[in-house]
Amino acid sequence: MDVLYFAWVRERIGLPKERIDTPPATVMDLVNELRAREERYEAAFADLGALRVAVDQELSDFDAPLAGAREVAFFPPMTGG
Amino acid sequence: MDVRVQEAAFDLGSEANAFVAKQSGMGAVVTFTGIVRDLDGARLSTMEIEHYPGMTQKALDTIANEAASRWNLGDILIIHRYGMLHPDDLIMMVATAARHRADAFQAAEFLMDFLKSRAPFWKKEVTEAGTDWVAARDEDEDALSRW
DSSP: OEEOOOHHHHHHOOOOOOOOOOOBBHHHHHHHHHHTOOHHHHTTTGGGGEEEEEEEEEEEEEOOOTTOOOOEEEEEOOOOO | OOOESSSSSHHHHHHHHHHHHHHSSSSSEEEEEEEEESSSSSOEEEEEEEEEEHHHHHHHHHHHHHHHHSOOOOEEEEEEOOOOEEETEEEEEEEEEEEEHHHHHHHHHHHHHHHHHHHOOEEEEETTTEEEEEOHHHHHHHHGGGO
């Protein structure tokens, strides 16, 4: 499964994309797994209220299951237009 | 329906004229254009627009289809740029064509409200003082609830 980061999430973690070989059960499990890794992940995921998540390129929720998902993306609220 | 995500600049006049020219039986066309504006106090040198390539086109198509299902429209055009922009550059435009103006105006507003907070773009402002990601505003999220 690919995990993608955009905007300041990408800058804080220091990379745009990485591969996770064994996907956790839910988005929240993935977040917790990443946070436990290193300080830069902890910094990026410190305030989940400031983050949005997309599963397979559709906006989703932190409690969404990841079974069968190919791509998860984390980013701040969008500022288009 | 025409939805384009592009780095290149676009010409508002040509796009608006071409959009009008391909309609028939439409009594109203509304266009909206978003422009990079300078900041109060700090001179903006660049606005960098990042997007999520795999998702952007799909998200914009979904928003356009939703507008087409809610209002009686003849056509929709969305152009949204990404990359390095400067003050006074055009960021994006929407155009809606309808038989009557109320549909065209309302659909254009709906498209803009959803483009603001549901299309995966992020703006970063570069000034002499440094760089800042533009924060989403609560009003933009609240604007969705009226639809």
